[in-house]
Amino acid sequence: MSRTExxxxxxxxxxxxxxxxxxxxxxxxxxxxxFMVAVWVLGGAMxxxxxxxxxxRAWAPGMGVIAAVALGLAWxxxxxxxxxxxxxxxxxxxxxxxxxxxxxxFFAGATLLACHAAVxxxxxxxxxWLLWVVCVVVATDVAGYxxxxxxxxxxxxxxxSPKKTWSGTVAGWMAAAVTGLIFGYALGVGAQLMVxxxxxxxxxxxxxxxxxxxxxxxxxxxxSNLIPGHGGVLDRFDAMLGATLLTGVLWLFGLLxxxxxxxx
Numbered sequence: 001m002s003r004t005e006x007x008x009x010x011x012x013x014x015x016x017x018x019x020x021x022x023x024x025x026x027x028x029x030x031x032x033x034x035f036m037v038a039v040w041v042l043g044g045a046m047x048x049x050x051x052x053x054x055x056x057r058a059w060a061p062g063m064g065v066i067a068a069v070a071l072g073l074a075w076x077x078x079x080x081x082x083x084x085x086x087x088x089x090x091x092x093x094x095x096x097x098x099x100x101x102x103x104x105x106f107f108a109g110a111t112l113l114a115c116h117a118a119v120x121x122x123x124x125x126x127x128x129w130l131l132w133v134v135c136v137v138v139a140t141d142v143a144g145y146x147x148x149x150x151x152x153x154x155x156x157x158x159x160x161s162p163k164k165t166w167s168g169t170v171a172g173w174m175a176a177a178v179t180g181l182i183f184g185y186a187l188g189v190g191a192q193l194m195v196x197x198x199x200x201x202x203x204x205x206x207x208x209x210x211x212x213x214x215x216x217x218x219x220x221x222x223x224s225n226l227i228p229g230h231g232g233v234l235d236r237f238d239a240m241l242g243a244t245l246l247t248g249v250l251w252l253f254g255l256l257x258x259x260x261x262x263x264x
Contacts, residue, residue, distance in 0.1 A: 012228050015228075016227055016228050016230050017230070020227070020230075020236070023038075028122065028127060028130060028131065028134070029127065031122050031123060031127060032123070035119070035122055035123075036072075036075060036119050036123070039071070039115050039118055039119050040068045040071040040072050040115070040119075041068060042115065042233055042237065043067055043068060043071045043111065043112060043115035044064040044065060044067045044068030044069075044071070045064060045226065045232075045233045046067075046111050046115075046223075046232075046233050046234050046237065046241075047063055047064050047066075047067035047068075047093065047108055047111060047112070048060050048061060048063065048064030048067075048224075049223040049224045049226075049232045049233060049234050050104060050107055050108055050111065050214075050223070050234065051063045051064070051093065051097065051104070052223075052224065053214060053215070053218050053220060053223060054097055054099070054100045054103060054104045054214070054218065055097050055098055055099050055100060055218075056093070056096055056097035056098075056104070059093075059096045059097065063093045063096065066089060066092075066093070067089060067093070067108070067112060070085065070086060070089040070112065071086070071112060071115055071116060071119075073085070074086055074112075074116050075116075075119060079252075079261065082116060083113065083116075086109065086112040086113055086116060087109050087112075087113070089108075089112060090104075090105050090106075090108035090109035090111075090112055091105055091109075093105070093108050094108070103214070107210070107211075107214065110241065110242075110245055111241055113245055113248060114240075114241040114242075114244040114245040114248065115241075115244075116248070117244050117245060117247060117248025117251070118130065118133075118240075118244045120248070120251075120261070121133065121244070121247065121248070121251070124261070125251075125259055128183070128186065128187050129187065129256075129259070131183070132179075132180070132183040132187070132193065132197075133200065133240070133243050133244055133247050134240070135179050135183065136176045136179050136180065136197050136200050136201055136204070136243060137200075137201075137204045137239050137240050137243050139172070139175040139176055139178070139179040139201075140172035140173070140175055140176050140201040140204055140205065140239070141172070141204075141239065142175070143168075143171040143172050143174065143175030144164070144168035144169060144171055144172035144175075144205075145168065146168075146171070147165075147167050147168045147170075147171030147172075148163070148164065148165040148167055148168030148171075149168075151165070151167035151168075151171075152165060152167065154166050164205075164209075169205060172201055172205065173198050173201050173202065175201075176197040176198055176200060176201030177194050177195075177197055177198055177201075178194075179197055180193040180194040180195070180196060180197025180198075180200075181193070181194040181197075183197075187258070188258065189257040189258045190257075192257040193257070196250065196255075196256070199246065200243045200246055200247065201243070203242040203243050203245065203246035204239035204240065204242045204243035205239065205242070206242050207238045207239045207240070207241045207242025207243065207245075208238050208239040208242070210238070210242070211223070211234055211235070211238035212238075222235050223235050
């Protein structure tokens with residue numbers, strides 16, 4: 001591969017990344033309806049991509065719309081109704097496809113619950129808590145990439161994600177801990193977030209590996225081509241899904257310091 005071919009899409013990737021970062025920052029800062037609608041649309045897009053990859057191509061557009069609407073309805077329902085409702089939507093989608101139904105159901109359910117958790121975290125807990133999750137994921141990714149390239153070493157899971165190394169994985173955990181320490185004091189809860197940031201980092205890495213495994217299983221490089229130079233929405237938000245889902249679980253069970261989630 002020539003240098004031109006290798007870096008030919010760099011400008012497209014950089015422009016797309018800049019646009020995504022700018023829109024994301026504005027949406028997180030605005031909160032409220034703009035943020036909720038953005039998350040619902042992204043959730044619908046991810047379910048559309050998942051449906052296409054796992055054999056429900058004909059039903060994929062309809063499933064994406066149903067997922068986005070379900071996320072909107074979940075916002076007006078109490079938690080004890082919203083969560084089972086989102087799981088039911090994932091099960092309905094699994095029933096619509098011919099194969100890999102269990103895989104679809106689990107991943108779709110995790111995606112919808114993570115999207116709902118992101119909305120609750122921004123609206124109910126505040127921007128700082130959502131930024132904690134985002135920054136832990138970004139710090140894990142950046143530190144993992146840099147350490148992996150600089151140190152190399154044994155591969156983390158070569159059969160599924162051949163580029164990830166143990167050095168990069170551990171560096172990601174360390175960067176997450178530092179990020180958690182900073183946010184812990186910024187949010188007034190001390191060093192507790194440093195401890196919680198490590199499993200959060202691991203959950204993000206697990207989300208990345210899980211989506212990579214699905215793509216390898218169905219023989220596709222990207223979940224879609226919605227984002228020029230980057231592939232699909234799932235390709236960009238897989239780690240965020242894992243970290244946000246774990247954050248929602250910790251919050252639901254009262255394990256986030258200083259936060260409680262009412263079930264009514």
